[in-house]
Amino acid sequence: xxxxxxxxxxxxxLIIVSAFIAIPIIFVLLAVWYMRIQTYDVEIPQDIGGKxxxxxxxxxxxxxxxSLIEYNFVDxxxxxxxxxxxxxxxxxxxxxxxxxxVQNRLLLKTETMESTIAVIFIGDINGTKWxxxxxxxxxxxxxxxxxxxxxxxLPNTSPFSSTISEIKENGEIDLIxxxxxxxxxxxxxxxxxxxxxxxxGVPSLAEIKDV
Numbered sequence: 001x002x003x004x005x006x007x008x009x010x011x012x013x014l015i016i017v018s019a020f021i022a023i024p025i026i027f028v029l030l031a032v033w034y035m036r037i038q039t040y041d042v043e044i045p046q047d048i049g050g051k052x053x054x055x056x057x058x059x060x061x062x063x064x065x066x067s068l069i070e071y072n073f074v075d076x077x078x079x080x081x082x083x084x085x086x087x088x089x090x091x092x093x094x095x096x097x098x099x100x101x102v103q104n105r106l107l108l109k110t111e112t113m114e115s116t117i118a119v120i121f122i123g124d125i126n127g128t129k130w131x132x133x134x135x136x137x138x139x140x141x142x143x144x145x146x147x148x149x150x151x152x153x154l155p156n157t158s159p160f161s162s163t164i165s166e167i168k169e170n171g172e173i174d175l176i177x178x179x180x181x182x183x184x185x186x187x188x189x190x191x192x193x194x195x196x197x198x199x200x201g202v203p204s205l206a207e208i209k210d211v
Contacts (some may be wrong), residue, residue: 039055048099053071053072067088067090069087097110105122105197106124107121117162119134120132120133131202137156140155152189158180160177173195173203177192191210192209
């Protein structure tokens with residue numbers, strides 16, 4: 001006869017074995033759920049006419065969540081032109097982003113690289129051709145006006161960020177650039193960089209101001 005003690009041990013052993021099998025499966029299912037990618041479209045009516053169609057991929061991994069957005073401009077005639085991509089390190093990106101008409105060009109600002117670098121798309125007045133310009137630290141470092149300023153900074157050293165604060169009707173682009181100043185500590189400083197769009201449609205650094 002099987003003793004009462006053995007009858008008790010068998011269910012306990014079964015529970016332990018089942019737990020060892022179930023726990024990894026649960027973790028895998030949770031990881032798959034957490035890292036899933038959601039895709040959806042957002043249509044934003046534009047003040048200049050037409051609409052901006054944003055094709056969004058939102059997903060998370062062990063490092064965080066971000067929204068990758070493909071911008072498409074649909075003009076009043078229904079013709080579609082792909083502008084380019086932006087990336088936001090969050091889900092709640094601006095659902096009312098507007099293309100701005102500045103002089104004889106169209107401008108769309110966005111973000112990229114974990115929301116630390118500002119990007120602007122510059123299009124012709126009809127919105128049929130777009131060019132991407134990235135406000136990155138290597139561009140600042142190569143600029144003659146920045147080099148002549150004598151500002152103490154560590155290029156391409158975190159933390160750093162560039163943010164477009166305003167696009168003015170006269171074509172000026174105000175950009176806040178935060179940069180690292182010391183190697184040992186995490187000290188940072190900021191400057192207001194004023195850009196002007198030249199005749200070729202390229203933003204050119206015109207002035208550096210204290211913030």
